[in-house]
Amino acid sequence: MKTHKLFENNSHTWLMFGRDDEKPEQIIDTNQYIVISNKNALLMDPGGIELFSAMLSAVIKQLPADKITHLFASHQDPDIISSLGLWDQALPSATLHSPWIWESFIKHFGMNNISYSAIPDEGSSLKIDQVTLDFIPAHYLHSSGNFNVYDKEAKILMSGDIGAALETVDAPLFVEDFDEHIDKMKMFHQRWMPSNEAKNDWVKRVRKLDIEMMCPQHGRIFKGDNVKRFLDWFEALEVGLIAKAKAQE
C-alpha cells in the first residue's frame, strides 16, 4: 500500500493510500483518503475487509491510531466499508459519518463501539479542529444515498465512485491524458450510475465549487483543467442503460 501526500498547510494534510500491490487478485483496487488536522483525523472510504491490515499498517506509519476520531463512508458498498467490523475494534471511540439511509445496513458489517452519525439527504459539514469539511450530496451516483467530501481550503473534492476508473495497481496516481483516460471510466459510469437527472444536478452543483483536485475511490486523481474536462464529459455522457453501455463499448 502506497501513501501519497496531496495537500498540506498549517491546519491540515490530505493523504491518499492506494495502489496496494499485495491485495488479493479479483478485488477492485481502491483509494483511501485521510485528512489530518492538529489533534484529529478523518479517514474516508476506509475500504474492504481484505484491505484492513494493509490500511491500518499504512495509517499507523503516519499518525497514532487514536488520532483518527472520524470515519466517513460515502455509501454502503463492501469496497467502501466492509472493514467496519475491524475498525470498530481498532478505533472504538470514533464516529462514522455516513448517509442516513444506510445506517441499519452498514451496521451489518459489525459496529459495537463506533457511533454512527447519520448525514441527512441535503448534506452537512464536519469541523475537525480548524478544518471544515462539507458532505456534498451525490445521490444515485451510483448509490441512492451517497456523499462527496469537499474541502474548500484545500480545493479538494473526494468524489467516491464518481470519476472512478478500472485500472491495474501500477497505474499512475494522476490522470495525464484525459481523452485516453475516458476508455477506463466510460463503462463504469454508464453501467453503475442509474440516473441522468441526478448526474446533471450533481454536475451543476459541483461546477460552482472551486476544485483543484477531484479524488475518486478507484483509479486516478483529476487535477486542474482535467476536473473541468471530467465535468463536461460526464455531463454529456448518457448513463443508466445497459444496452447503450454495451452498444458503445
Next chain:
Amino acid sequence: MSELSNNYFVSVAEIAAKLDQATRIAQQLSLTASNARAVALRAGERAAGFRPLTDFIDRLAEITIKSSRKINKLAANLSQTSADKVRADSAIAHFKVVFVKAKDSEFISSLDEVHQRSLTRQAKLDFSYRRQIDRLSDELEMLSSELRNAVILATLSRVEASQAGTQYQDALINVADNVEGAASKIKEHIHYSQQMVSTLEEY
C-alpha cells in the same frame, strides 16, 4: 482459522435444527396423549389403568418441548458468542499483521490499548463460549435421561392395553407404539446433538 470457525458455526446451527425437529415430534406426542385419553375414556372401567399413563405421556411431551426450547435458546446464544468470537479472533489476527508490517512506525504503540482490549474480550468470549457449551451439554443430558422413561411408559401402556378388551386394544397398543417411536426419534436427535457438542468442545 476461518475453516475452523465455519465448522463451529455450522455445528451450532445443526444443533438448533435437530432440536427444532425434536420439538415437533414432542408436539405430536402431546397429540398422542389426548388421543389416548379419549380412547381410555371410551373403554371405561377396563382401561382405568391406562388413564394415569396418559398423564405421564403428556408430561413427557411437555418436558421435551420445554427443554428443546431452552436448548434452542442456548444454541442461539452460542451462535451469537461464536460470531463475536470470530470477530475478536479476526481483529487480533489483523493486529498481529500490522505489528509486523508497521513495526518501525513511531506510532505503533498507539495500538497497544485496543490490542489489549481485544485480547481481554477474546478471553471473555472464550470463557462464555465454554460455559454455554457446558450448559448445553447438561441440558441435553437431562432431556436424554428423561426420555429413558418413555420406554418404561410404553411397556406399561402395552400391559394396560392388553386388559382393555379387544375393542380398544389395538388403539391403545398404537398409542404405546407412538410413544416409543417418538421417544426414540427424539433420542436420535439428541444423540446427534450431543456428538455435535462434543466437537464444539474441542475448539
